Amino acid sequence: MLPCKRPAVFLSLAVLLLTSLTACANSPVAKNLEQSLAADPKLQNNPVVFEESQGNEPQAQQNPSTVQLPADFPKDIPLYSNAKLQEVTPASGSENKVSTRWLSSDPSNFIASFYNSQFQTKKWQILQQPTDDAGGVFEARYNDLLLKVSIQPQSVTNATANQPQTATELLIDYEPNSAATAQPPPTTNPNEITNAVAQPGNPQFVDPTPPANLAAQPPSTANNQTIPTATPESPEFDDLNKAPQEWRQYIQDVAALGVLSLEPKVTKSNSTATTNQFEPSKIVTHREYARWLFAANNAMYASNPTKQIRLPSESTQPAFSDVSAKDPDFPAIQGLAEAGLIPSPLSGDSTVVLFRPDAPLTREQLLLWKLPLDTRQALPSANFDTVKQTWGFQDTARIDPKALRAVLADYRNGEQSNIRRVFGYTTLFQPKKPVTRAEAATALWYFGTQDEGLSAADALKLKRS
Incomplete structure (x- = not known):
């Protein structure tokens, strides 16, 4: 019977305690008891969020x-x-x-x-x-x-x-x-020093005297002409803003490979100052494009000698009667001719005896010279009807029959075609229209086909890594 009396005892104690608290609600004892049972205000103002960790222990969540x-x-x-x-x-x-x-x-x-x-x-x-x-x-x-x-x-x-x-x-x-943009300072070709104003005190002055510990210089041809290869990264051009926005990055990438030549100009206000002028709207000549094409291909494939264009030997006979072995661009022009990349008597075109180095480069010539370096194989057979059906050019009949194969091969390169990259969407090819320096540089930004190729940006990444 004793266990039955316990609930009654506990109930009596609870009633007694409640009565005591009610009776002395305003007493100091009651206030101390109320404060001890109240919630902590610090926890109310700064709650801590807990989540289950892997160890089943609560931890604070990072914010x-x-x-x-x-x-x-x-x-x-x-x-x-x-x-x-x-x-x-x-x-x-x-x-x-x-x-x-x-x-x-x-x-x-x-x-x-x-x-x-x-x-x-x-x-x-x-x-x-x-x-x-x-x-x-x-x-x-x-x-x-x-x-x-x-x-x-x-x-x-x-x-x-x-x-x-x-x-x-x-x-x-x-x-x-x-x-x-921080790049090593560009080296200077001793043969090009005379093209710039080199005065002591000028910030752009370059001492033509090579240091005693200079590494081996680039090899030369039989007539002491510098081999047309890409130099270390070139400085930015001062007049690149004159080129259309869609071409500027292409020009910068190709210039960074050391392919494009500068056009130094002396300002009227200061005879000792020079500016790095690219002159993007200037017409490019046969010799300039040959020089750039040679250098760009070899710079792109610097780590793949099997795809590089070889230089002519010392005893070679000039392919063109108007480009002698003493011409500064003879190595590039002769190298392209001996590789069969430009029409010459060496490629069976007996009527092409003149290269006309200072003549303007035309659009059809730009493709005719470059496409063999894109496809790395024989160009496809083509006729006027085939080119007109593919490209839809209204002036297809004006394209030289020799250039038709290059135009058709360029169409098969899809989005990597030179025509699309340089000229955009057009229904007129204008094959005889002269090419500007900006257009030529843009064409040289990519070598290859739609499925396999290499851009100047890719070549720069490989070079810097």
Whole structure:
């Protein structure tokens, strides 16, 4: 019977305690008891969010909102609006690059589509892009700003529902303009010093005396002429803004390979000052284009000697009667002729005895000389009807029969065709129209076909790495 009396005892004690508290509600004892049972105000103002860790112990959740972009973050870099910044660190392998990590709840194909559209709309030069919509890596450049965007789909676990949730991680690595444009100082060809104003005290003065420990100089031909190969990266041109916007990046890339020649000019205000003029709208001559074509091909394939054009031997006989072995551009012109890349008596064109080095280069000649270096095989047979059906040119009948094969082969290169890259969409080819220096440089930006080739941007990456 004793256990039955315990509930009655506990009930009596509870009633007694409640009566005591009510009776002395305003007493000091009651107030102390009330304060001891009240909630902690610090916890009310600063709640702590806990989540289950792998060790089943609660831990504080980190808040990535405290991470901020660097103050010098380039404004040209497109940012996906539904992505939150998680981390900013120096990129591995380079002290000049910065790596940022982002998280987004959107699927990877949405983000890949966003960056593909942004790069194309804002005229970025896309060096690499994903092969599908599931994610991958973009590499692009804009005004010498190098950018790499890695889109990595992943899955996270919702702690409350324990359900998989789609997420995408973004890694945006960039190299600031100041670091991207910093290049080793260009070397100077001793044979070209006389073309510039070299005065002591001038910032552009170059001492023509080679240092005692200078490495071996480039080999020369039998007549002590410099071999037309690409030199180290050239300085930027002062008048590149005169070229159309769509050509400027092409010209910069080809110039960075050391292919394009400068046009030094003395200013009237200061006789000792020179400017690096490219003169993009100036008509390019046969000799200039031959020199650039030779140098560009060999610079593109610097690591692949089997695709380089060989120089003529010391005992070779000139292929053209108007280009002697003493001509400064003889090595390039003769080398192209001996490789069968330009029409000459060596290729069976007995009527082509003159090269006319200072004559303007025409559009059909630009293709006729370059396409063999793109296809690396015999050009296809072609006639006027075939070219007209493919390209749809209204002036197909004006194209020289010898150039028809090159025009048709260029069509088969798809988006990598020289005509599309240089002249854009057109129903008039204008085969006899002279080519400008900007157009010629743009044509030399890419060697190869639609399926396989190499751009000047690719060659620069290989060179710098």
